[in-house]
Amino acid sequence: MAVVLFATIFVAAAAPAAEKAPTNEQSKDAAKPAAKAPSKEQVRKEAGSASATAAAAKAFEKVSAELYPKAKQEGNLIVYSVWDVEHLKVITDAFMKRYPGIKATYWQGRNPEIVTRALTEFQGGQPSWDVVLSDNAPPVIRAAGAIMNYETVQKDVLYLHDPTMPTVSLQVQALAYNTKKMKPADLPKSWEDVANPKYKGLVALDDPMRAGPLSSQLSGLKTLWKDDSRFNNFVKALKALNVPVHQSTSAMFRLVISGEYSICMPALLHDVFEEMHKGTPVNYNKAVPPVVFPRQAGIYVKAPDPNAAKLFAEWLISEEGQKAIDSVGRETSRNDFKSHTSIEAAFGKGTKPIPVTDQNFLEDPKKWLDANVKPIWG
């Protein structure tokens, strides 16, 4: 998988700027931490880069016209995904409505289950699925040679682009906190500041030694900082907090809401928004730049319906597909699509996200953690 390993991952809009982000990725404006969930209507009025948007729309129409007849002939689309069944139903229904004649079905599991099933079927030579829609799973499956290289024609409008797998959504990490337990002024000013000893006992920490959000974040920060001693000191300081670690991000977030902890290190933005809209006493520090992780559509190398899979991936990135993704509260992947969960809307104009792009981490998290975190964390 030399192609994959050396694939030039570039961050269309974010990465170059992210590297120029202020030292220790702190925001200049620590006084604006308490975010207010923006309404969808409000943010949709904001415009992206008009020329890139128009070019992407044109490219999509062209590829859609090419792929649809072939996909219709295939007639089916089989999706494996980590996303909620309710979300998958909304998204696949919208796809089937747009492209009559293609029947989309899905199977849902957690990332380890998806990887296990997809690769066991791959090793057994089974043409049993078309596309995997997930965050952690696609790079791992690709590393085993089970993903067909496919580069989207709409790459110029993506925050994160991978020439082998279309990025259809983003996992956005935010520094969330319980508003009943913490005042905005007392919040950590950056991810690094979470390790400040004054937060001992207040922080709920995701287990950094599992393939979860915190390990993704560590990978992103290491790439961003390019400073081993700073990275090592950060991990050491996190460990010195001596706080419990959690292996279930969702359970950890619930415990922050319940008041067991005050700060969630880290939370997923769509979860935070969902709770904020319900009136739950939770918010996020807008001043801490988000860590973004690609959610990709990996097309199976033995896909029985490869054209339907490509069409699905392209449609998910199109304006219409992004609307479907946004409608279920998931973060969109285009930098010109304005939704309440888009980085600009959620964190403010000019925010420089921290992308997770290290292929060594994405394809073999265990190996990366053993090399970079375990020696310090233990």
Place this chain on the structure above:
Amino acid sequence: MPLVVSAIAAAAIITPVLVVIWRSFTTGRLGFNVGLHLTNYLRVFGDKDIMAMLGNSVVYAGGSALLGTGVGALLAWIVARTNTPGKTLVELLPLYPILMPPIMKNIAWILLLAPRSGILNGMMQQFFGIETPIFNAFSMSGMIWVFGLACVPLGYLFLLPVFLSFDPSLEESAYIAGSKPVHTMLKITFPLAVPAFLSAFVLNFLRGLRSFETPVLQGTPGNIKVFVSRVYDSMALEFNTGLATAYSVVLVALSVITLYFYVRSTRFSERYATITGKGYRVKVIDIGPWKYLTFFLVFIYFLVGIAIPFIVLIVVSMIPYFDYDTFMKFPTNAVLTNYYTVMRHPSFVTGFYNSLVLSVTIALVTVMAGIVMAFTIYRTRASGTKIFEFIGTLPLAFPPLVLSVGLVIIFLGTPLYNSLWALGIGLFVAYFPYAFRNASGSIVNIHKELDEAAWVHGARWRHVFFKITLPILKPSVGGALFYIFIEAIRNVDVAVLLTSPGKEYGPVTLFEYFRVGQWAEAAAGGVIYLVVLIAAVSVAKFAFKMKFSL
């Protein structure tokens, strides 16, 4: 014939197990074939944390099994042998907690016992001014409490038929000799229940060794690591089923040791035979004023086993979010949004139908096969049948995800793959140990003189099996059917890899709410689920006079 049926059941069980064991020598990370190697085992035995984690596992599994089986046995004795008042209620109360899936208990007890935000600690602070948290869900005792409660039903259902089928002359002899009821109970009654107790204990212990939800949700935050987390790390972090199986083999070794002691302790099975050729009626013991205490004990179990966690779930499903203050404001802040969400779940109806049909079928097939295998071991003259004892329990040693991989590999490329048949066979393999151990514990209690009388008169195996063994086992058959049905209808771990696109299995989609962190929706789904099951059990009990081994 029994040998053939047992051999087929054993083949169905051993094949996926052998497949995953073989792969532990031939595969590393998924997707990469590496040829025959010992790397996975070398890594397992070179793991310096292994002993500490095993120690935690043994304490956790042993403590939970002891608590669960002990309480289950006590409840069974109270229900079967004492004159505790409110007989119908007392018979029914221990049944309801079985209906609550363990994960729901986990969530409810975390909300109750969390040190800073837990309801009980909050109440202690609000009403008694006790600032220091008394309860801690994230501790070994918290883990044992929650998983131990989940172990009670198995202990109860295993012990109840034994207490119901006692030859009272054994106790009467003690009374005639001047023994007091408590003394008789300790010296006669309980020792005779040892095989069934050990059967339930072994099952609960093995369930504890491989259980994952409690250690993840309660152990990790308390910095308590158990062995099975290594198995899951191998799958979730390294995607290495070979390594996961190699770690599971350590669990198999522990299971073999456990089984060895079990088989050894029951090797003179005739000693425990309480059902003989003599006719009798089970005697209910008058325990005097203690009967109010026993009623109180049953009621307390009902409270902690289901009522309190159920109330917590109901409230959580109806409040906007959970924290202590919001919880205490209920019902002024009640909303029904989560129920609306759950009822609109795309797979709710078809998934529930599929799970209902499969669970009934699997319960019937598994229980019958379990009885036949136990009959083969203990009641036929075929040699080498003791191997079934091991094979029949083996699936319990493997974490479900590992076992499912073996099943997926077997079914790949066959018409069974991606069908409900594959899921059915998967559930059969997963629940066979319960049916088998339940049947073997009960068969040991039937004195061989009954069979021998039939053999002497020229009966064939089918006469002995259908006319003698099966009718006598009726109480335990009811219990096992009920238990496996309930387990299967809420199974997620085995089913998740064996379901397929377009073929939903109710619990997989419903309990996904738990896994993605939508606890309020999960609680609403759980409440709907429990209400349906409680109604079904109550109707079955009162309208159709079903026994559930009572």
